Amino acid sequence: MDFRDTPDEAAFRAEVRAWLAEHLIGEFAALGGRGGPADEHGFDLRVEWEKLLGTDRWLGLSWPEEYGGRDASFAEQIIFSEEYAKADAPARVSFFGEGLFAPTLLAYGTDEQKRRFLPKIQSVEELWCQGYSEPNAGSDLANVATKAVLDGDQWVVNGQKVWTTLAHRAQWCFCVTRTDPASHGHHGLSYLLIPMDQPGVEVRPLKQMTGTAEFNEVFFSDARTDKANVLGEVSDGWKVAMATLGFERGTAFLSQQLGFQRELQDLIEVAQKRGATAHPVIRQELADSYIGVQIMKYSGMRMLTGLVKKGVLGPESSIGKLYWSNWHRTLGERAMHVLGADASIIADPIADPIADPIAEVTDGAESNYVLGELHRIFMFSRSETIYAGSSEIQRNIIGERVLGLPREPR
Amino acid sequence: MNFAFSEEQDQLREAVGKFMESKSPSAEVRRLMETTVGFDPAIWKQMAQELGLQSLHLPEAHGGQGFTFVELGIVLEEMGKVLLCSPYFATVCLAANAIMNAGTDAQQGELLPGIASGDTIAALAFTEPNGKWDASGITMEAKGKGDAWTLEGTKMFVLDGHTANTIVVVAREAGSSGDDGIGFFVVDGEAKGLNRTALATMDQTRKQARLDFSGVAAKPLGDVGKGWAALSKTLDQAAVCIANEMVGGAQKVLDMAVEYAKVRVQFGRPIGSFQAIKHKCADMLLEVESGKSAAYYAAWAAAEDNEELPVVASLAKAYCSDAYFHAAAENIQIHGGIGFTWEHDAHLYFKRAKSSEILLGDATYHRELLAQRIGI
């Protein structure tokens, strides 16, 4: 047990810092830590920034060197994410490609598939989205009805996905489809890779409670993709889909969690400047959030150390997902406590903690509902206990697969 | 970065775990908790002589083995699982640490070997009837100079104070206040003018005493008047220790609850198949695992004796206090009526959870302390 950097880790940390200091300047630095969930702020600029990351292989850090990565250890990935958060670098646009699809591709893809898709993720020429949920397949993902049938050298896809984040930005979709028409449940599903830019794919934005529209409905009407664009075996895609969920619940949000420390720090500063820290209840709440975010970090390190030993992340990753989503939701609620009456106005108190809150409304403006950072956390965090497996589903998984409690009668 | 126990540490856990399971089954806990002394001297001796538990983290120069708080944490976690009835916490986690933090090398050489060998049972008497856990709670005044001091006043909530042969007392110089003027003193358990009363504790598995001092002769430990830093550090280390003990108990009640939820059948199905119960267990696991992350990390910080210690000590104490109590309470609920009986062990853990939460300051106290320590 030793939480200090080894000499190699220290050198790696210095390299990350130096790189960020050299590149995170000008308009990129001006983005601050902005962007990300419910904030499409500076999307195109963030794409440009991410291309820099890709060029120097910070995007794809963990991939094997033969696929353009740095083969970074978990410790190095944590170090990178820590320094990235500390530097207040922009939120990432390649989350679905780098965080979810790439590790699945590395585990289940053919060499050819890896060479086809990984470089374009790294060069940020191709963004990805996740086509899992459907109107009748949410928590019960195995209920997927979108169909794909082979027509010569191509799959023809028909059906509808929903809540598809960034589908309007993505070039590709990794998609759970039913390829065995006689099947039901988790049998007969395939993990298809579908290009988004084609006549058979229609993307309709859905506006969220945050006022932004990042998720979409996606309609497939005779959409096509090459026969080779299946990850894993045809009609045996459930385990591939689950592997992606494993990454989503396990390692993918690690960097986001390191960003949480910054959010709390910002909130503490707002509270101090506004004099809210004189209130004993607010003090208790801020201290409790601090405890929670530190434990998130310790548990993350414990999980990764275990991962190094065992090689795979089991259902234990649900514990982390349940933990961080709850912590963040509570932080959002506490931010509103800190703001007191000013919480009723959506202005951004981080920029100016003690000014009168001004968020002026003008008729005919493009949007009169632009959330300040604390309100964004307060609202967006409501989705975090729903996506990537709701908290109820995580508790079922923990109960049944970690603790071995009996399943519900079905 | 490496958050894993070494092979040797895993072996230590296994050996201590086995010992605890065989020496401290429920029947033994129940027998000892009904006694005033509250522990079995034969087991105490075995712990010292066969397993070397009392000497674990003491310096080699004074009869110890020179291990760290990480190993000590492992031992405490295993003790917490079985509710070991023992003056171990008082002797090793409070008194010995106080002696190491406050005492000169010569004083340590005098006092620690007896603890290491198991001959000495020691206690740290610092809390008073005011029930405060900080410097402001220490009102007992010490009078004297050089090597000759006398103590006058009352100490309360002193763990194993009625059985200890050596009592480390915290008092202050007359007229001082706050962090100033604090001093440590050593008093023999049988000293003249010392009146010891065993208290009826809510948690019968950990004994407490009230100590009344009237003109008791005492030897100083370290510099009288400059003791606050040593006391503060001792309390932080003790908070780390109790956090590790608490996660052991919390794991145990989780195991009990899950086990019962698998076998108890109502409405034709195991109660663990109901989400209301299953989700409680899942939440308990989340809290127990989080508590372990906090307690282990804190043990490492204590082992390193680094500048993070004060913050992580309060962090771990606050989180583990809440997690253990919550788990112990849910365990009763999941057991239904049988969980409310004296016969069932659930209440023993519930009471230990509560007494551990109170000891050294509860979660609310430590969150406030933490807020101050991180500059809020």
Ligand SMILES: Cc1cc2nc3c(=O)[nH]c(=O)nc-3n(C[C@H](O)[C@H](O)[C@H](O)COP(=O)(O)OP(=O)(O)OC[C@H]3O[C@@H](n4cnc5c(N)ncnc54)[C@H](O)[C@@H]3O)c2cc1C
């Ligand atoms: C912001 C956001 C972004 C998203 N992005 C994507 C994306 O990019 N791609 C994608 O495919 N999907 C995405 N989703 C969809 C997300 O995965 C689903 O919302 C989620 O799986 C829940 O499904 P549902 O909405 O149909 O709710 P339901 O499954 O209908 O759940 C409704 C409620 O019932 C509870 N419930 C359901 N089943 C059980 C059970 N067995 N036991 C106990 N309680 C149960 C749930 O916990 C929930 O509280 C996104 C969602 C959000 C909010």
